[in-house]
Amino acid sequence: MASLVSLEETLERFWAIEELPSRQIYSEEELACEKYFVETTSSAPDGRYVVRLPRSTHFEEMVGQSEDTAFRRFKAHEHRLNSDPELKKEYHQFMKKYIDLGYMREITRKEASEIKGYFQPHHHDTKESSTTTKIRVVFDASAKTSYGYSLNDALLPYRHPWEDASSELVVAIMWLE
DSSP states (O other), X not given: OOXXXXXXXXXXXXXHHHOOOSOOOOOHHXXXXXXXXXXXXXXXXXSOEEOOOOBOTTHHHHOOOOHHHHHHHHHHHHHHHTTOHHHHHHHHHHHHHHHHTTSOOOOOHHHHXXXXXXXXXXXXXXXXXXXXXXXXXXXXXXXXXXXXXXXXXXXXXXXXXXXXXXHHHHHHHHHHO
């Protein structure tokens, strides 16, 4: 049994799926996040944008000590890299590029112990089929600190515009990618 749908009906269904909702309702936290973004985002002299992390009102109580976890994971990651010299070389090139671009800086263990901040664990991921870069570094903002919360937990929520749309739209976006 087959069913024929007219071109007009198909196009109407397509546009209904593609249409974004006319009104989005945001929570107080989401509105605060948007306001914070508008008020604190700036352009650096070199043309890059400076975007400050939108901390929740309980940020200090949520983000505990993270240095030990980050250091322990770093040492385990280095141990894994030591078994593959070529991969280790690619990883170090990637990290050097981040330092050269000013995204991060190298510090000593003593300096680390004097910094009040969040140390973000990271690891690498490889994609053998890539023709350019086979390695990428994944920064883990979901790692828990000594207080049991992660950096992601302690930041204001951000909602992508398409999250309010129908599930069909999300599927269509994922399919188009």
